[in-house]
Amino acid sequence: MTAPAPTGEQLAALLRSHITEYPDFPSPGVLFRDITPLLGDAVALREVIRHWRSVIPQDVEYVVGTEARGFVLGAPLAYEIGAGFVPVRKSGKLPGRPAGLTYDLEYGSARIEIPENALPPGARVLVVDDLLATGGTARATIELVRRFDVEVLGASFLLELEGLGGREKLPGVPLSAVWSVPN
Incomplete structure (x- = not known):
């Protein structure tokens, strides 16, 4: 028999002890949160994935994970819920003719791509990544997967940095986070 998932307080303590903060990385004023200790x-990691399952929709058919930490977290989450996993990659990483989208960031632009045959029309999809901050990458990922005529059930994140406006960039998209923290 599997033990129950940790409570909110237990989960917060676990995450605090397994996420390392690096001030001024990769640039001054940024507080980088490194999930490598959690992954190791x-x-x-199993406790986090088990808890994560409880905060997402129950009828997900495909988890779409954004490069790169969305892969690392999205794949075990997909496995846990019995869903398929689809990667969203940086430009130039996929063979064939992937579908792509260029979007603006605070410091420039980026392009993401998804395999051209990754999602069947009508599929029920959950977008997953490690972090919701300003919401630009999540918004672009959702826009890209919607081109496949799928139902986006929501977006879910390991961490949500409160106060950076990420939620506001995703109106009408149900959002969940394993842990919300002040920025």
Whole structure:
């Protein structure tokens, strides 16, 4: 029998102890949150994935994970819920003729791509990434997958940095986070 998922307080303590903060990385004024310690602890990662399952819609057919940490977290989450996994990659990483979208960032622009045959029309999709901050990448990913005529059930994140406006960039999209923290 599987043990129950951790409570909110237990989960917050687990995440605090498994996420390292690096001030001024990659540039001054940015507080980088490194999930590598969490990924390296099999028991902690399993607890997080088990809890994550409880905050997402129940009828997801495909988890779409954004490069790169969305892959690392989205794939085990997809496995846990019995869904397929689809990667959203940076430009130039996929063979064939991937569907793509260029979008603006605070410091320039970026392009993401998805395999051209990744999602069947009508599929029920959940977008997953490690972090919701300003919402630009999440918004672009949702826009890109909607081109496949799918139902986006929501977007879910390991961490949500409160106060950076990410939620406001995703109106009408149900959002969930394993842990919300002040920025």
